[in-house]
Amino acid sequence: MMAAAHEKTLDDLFLNTLKDIYYAEKKILKALPKMAKAARSEQASVAFLKHRDETEVQIQRLEQVFEILGKAPRGKTCDAIEGIIGEGEEIIAEFEESPAIDAGLIAAAQAVEHYEIARYGALKAWAAQLNMKDAVRLLDQTLKEEIKTDELLTKLGMAGANAQAA
Ligand SMILES: [Fe+2]
Numbered sequence: 001m002m003a004a005a006h007e008k009t010l011d012d013l014f015l016n017t018l019k020d021i022y023y024a025e026k027k028i029l030k031a032l033p034k035m036a037k038a039a040r041s042e043q044a045s046v047a048f049l050k051h052r053d054e055t056e057v058q059i060q061r062l063e064q065v066f067e068i069l070g071k072a073p074r075g076k077t078c079d080a081i082e083g084i085i086g087e088g089e090e091i092i093a094e095f096e097e098s099p100a101i102d103a104g105l106i107a108a109a110q111a112v113e114h115y116e117i118a119r120y121g122a123l124k125a126w127a128a129q130l131n132m133k134d135a136v137r138l139l140d141q142t143l144k145e146e147i148k149t150d151e152l153l154t155k156l157g158m159a160g161a162n163a164q165a166a
Helices: 010-038 042-069 079-095 101-129 133-165
Strands: none
Touching: 010 042, 010 079, 010 101, 042 101, 042 133, 079 101, 101 133
């Protein structure tokens, strides 16, 4: 039976947010190859494909966290990621033939990373609060990858995509 709202605890919030990011990661996994295809520069394309592969492992880590909780992995529609990815699709539709496409794609991908960093940061803190050491380790691995990806994207923007766009 589902707990009434006033009875819900941090465990419920943790599971809720885990479902949210699980849904989001699966969406991201599908979006990245499209972004790689739309990118003009080899560097941007390679970066998106590399992160696609990382995302696959990140999904497996989330499945391990579900397992720690004794729950079957299930996603819950995440409106935020739908919106962020939708904006990325708009950029592709509107700038595909433009020299600004890579700058647009990189900025869109960074919006995704920032969302993920916010979610994984919260999940990691809550897992620590709930004394779930293995979950902390798994979530921290992914959090570090997302931060690294964000930094790489910043570098790609500075290394040429923004200048190309101008
Ligand atoms: Fe991710």
